[in-house]
Amino acid sequence: xxxxxxxxxxxxxxxxxxxxxxxxxxxxxxxxxxxxxxxxxxxxxxxxxxxxxxxxxxxxxxxxxxxxxxxxxxxxxxxxxxxxxxxxxxxxxxxxxxxxxxxxxxxxxxxxxxxxxxxxxxxxxxxxxxxxxxxxxxxxxxxxxxxxxxxxxxxxxxxxxxxxxxxxxxxxxxxxxxxxxxxxxxxxxxxxxxxxxxxxxxxxxxxxxxxxxxxxxxxxxxxxxxxxxxxxxxxxxxxxxxxxxxxxxxxxxxxxxxxxxxxxxxxxxxxxxxxxxxxxxxxxxxxxxxxxxxxxxxxxxxxxxxxxxxx
Numbered sequence: 001x002x003x004x005x006x007x008x009x010x011x012x013x014x015x016x017x018x019x020x021x022x023x024x025x026x027x028x029x030x031x032x033x034x035x036x037x038x039x040x041x042x043x044x045x046x047x048x049x050x051x052x053x054x055x056x057x058x059x060x061x062x063x064x065x066x067x068x069x070x071x072x073x074x075x076x077x078x079x080x081x082x083x084x085x086x087x088x089x090x091x092x093x094x095x096x097x098x099x100x101x102x103x104x105x106x107x108x109x110x111x112x113x114x115x116x117x118x119x120x121x122x123x124x125x126x127x128x129x130x131x132x133x134x135x136x137x138x139x140x141x142x143x144x145x146x147x148x149x150x151x152x153x154x155x156x157x158x159x160x161x162x163x164x165x166x167x168x169x170x171x172x173x174x175x176x177x178x179x180x181x182x183x184x185x186x187x188x189x190x191x192x193x194x195x196x197x198x199x200x201x202x203x204x205x206x207x208x209x210x211x212x213x214x215x216x217x218x219x220x221x222x223x224x225x226x227x228x229x230x231x232x233x234x235x236x237x238x239x240x241x242x243x244x245x246x247x248x249x250x251x252x253x254x255x256x257x258x259x260x261x262x263x264x265x266x267x268x269x270x271x272x273x274x275x276x277x278x279x280x281x282x283x284x285x286x287x288x289x290x291x292x293x294x295x296x297x298x299x300x301x302x303x304x305x306x307x308x309x310x311x
Contacts, residue, residue: 012129013037013054017047017073018062018091023114027060030118031125044068048076051083058087058129061108063099071102078107085135087128154204155211158225163233166223167286170237174278182244183289184234185297186251186273191230194269197262206260206269217254222247231297233290241277248273272300 014036016027024040031038039056041047045068051059059077063070070090077083090103090111100111109128112121152159158166167183174181188194195203211232214224223235234251236244251273259266274297276289283289 011035011037012057013039014125015039015041015047015050015056015059017041017044017059017065017070019043019065020062023062023091026116027121030121031060034122034125036125044070044073047073051077051086055083055086057132058089058125060089060091060112060125062091063096063103064093071106074103074106074108085132087132089124089128152226155207155226156215157211157232158223160225160227163225163227163235163290164286166225166235167289170235171278171286171289173237179238180240180243180277180279181289182236182239182241182247182275182277183293184236184244184248184251184273184275185227185231185290185293186234186248186255186271187231187297189270189272189301194260197267198260202261206258210255210258213254213258214251217250233293239277244275244277248275272297274298274300 014031016024016031016038017040018024018027019042021042024042028038028040039050041050043065047059047061048068050056061070061073074088074090077086077088084107087109088107090099090108092099092103092111092113096113103111109131110124112124151157170181173179198206211224211226214234218224218234219236221237225233225235227233234247236247239247252271255271256268259268261267274293274295276283276292276296278289280289280292282292
């Protein structure tokens with residue numbers, strides 16, 4: 001064992017499950033010497049009860065026991081979502097290849113053969129705990145990364161990659177319960193001109209403030225996504241055409257209340273808002289809903305005006 005390893009894992013807990021009292025005491029002394037908190041069980045039923053009472057970080061599990069053997073215990077643990085990541089080292093007899101293979105199939109992390117070599121057992125325990133700890137850190141990092149990917153780094157709005165899944169989910173729910181849904185597409189009259197006049201940093205700052213103000217005005221179920229650099233999509237569950245127009249008017253008022261600092265002073269960038277609803281004759285899929293909302297938004301760029309909604 002590397003120096004300092006036991007200190008870094010010394011707060012871990014170990015459950016010893018073995019029907020032989022001498023083996024239990026030997027394992028308990030070994031683990032306590034390494035700094036682990038140890039509990040013991042004399043068979044599989046008692047072991048499962050202790051796991052349910054307080055989940056340990058690692059289980060040293062004998063395979064051959066009365067009432068409920070180690071195979072049954074391991075199978076029960078891996079079938080329970082709460083214990084799928086629980087580290088388990090099985091204790092097998094020398095030469096019991098079938099037991100080792102079956103333990104592997106059931107999801108054991110490692111095995112140690114009896115009689116034990118204490119140095120080897122210490123190393124196996126430490127390695128199993130360390131692997132599980134690193135795996136938990138990796139999963140936490142991946143979850144954090146996924147959350148970051150789900151947000152536009154400039155504005156904090158949802159991203160394009162999340163929009164499709166959200167639209168599909170909302171339309172499926174609307175079909176199931178016979179409820180309406182709406183989508184708004186909004187963007188700026190001249191985003192490139194805005195970015196040139198403000199500069200990249202100031203423009204990004206303005207967008208960030210604008211999105212935060214918009215989020216503050218949304219209902220709890222509404223969601224905002226950044227479709228591209230200059231266009232946003234707002235998903236409105238449980239919203240018909242009349243309700244969508246109310247939200248669009250509120251959105252307009254919010255946009256008019258957020259100014260951008262240009263070289264010539266404060267300015268209020270103009271936005272245009274298009275929208276569409278479900279159910280609708282031309283809307284059968286999430287892509288249709290987005291397409292119709294975008295069509296009305298594009299019409300504004302050609303004809304002028306601030307808001308149009310497809311009937």
